[in-house]
Amino acid sequence: MIAETMTALAEPNRFRIVELLRDGPQPVNDIGQRLRMNQPQVSKHLRVLKDAGLVDVHPRAQQRLYELRPQPLQELDQWLARYRRLWDERFEQLDELVAELTRKNQPTSRKKRK
């Protein structure tokens, strides 16, 4: 769901975690160190991100590796793309209209005055 994705990303520290995970999977400790957050904080945020489907956990040796899941971000992107298409079309129409109004406004009004 788009709304869950946005809610999860709305918190600045979670957004930073997502940005960091774009570079590749990371264990909790590394995330905490690189973002200067303590482990309980990081774990709390990772839980929210996991519930929103934004991250997945993979055990590797003694560590738990957190990895970004692209699907929710792609959905968000698609949702935005639809809204963008709506505005694209409106703006195409607006473009034609203002071109017409600009033409009427300049040379023709001068011609009429002659």
Next chain:
Amino acid sequence: MSDTTMEMRSDREIVISRTFRAPARILFDAWTRADLVSRWWAPKSHGVEIAHCEADVRVGGKYRYVLRKGDDEFAFSGTYSEVTPPTRLVYSHVFEAFPDSPVTVTVTFEELDGETRLVAHEVYPSKEALAGALSSGMEHGMRETMDQLDALVAVLL
């Protein structure tokens, strides 16, 4: 003409912009005058047309645009809170199916060398989101808001 750009500035703000090869006063008119809005606001390729369009463009004045798709009509309305031709406009925007979620829209028209850059900044309502707090109330409020926008886009496209 440059392409439309769209950017999510936060969890409740969307900024849409585009540059037009026309003076700001013409764009301002096209954006506000009901007889002109009715010529571009409906996404026509999706079978949507304007059924009704009225606008009283002054501070405290109201506008109402009604779109029609097949037998269905969708009304959008709002009130102008700032009207500074031809550079700036602020108004509320309500999809009447969701009257409790007014969007605040700030539109600026910046003219340079005969071209005008139009920027529409839409802020969706949620005080809690503004405070950055993740209360359940905000999650609920935001869900409604985003569902509203989603529903709106689904209706139009």
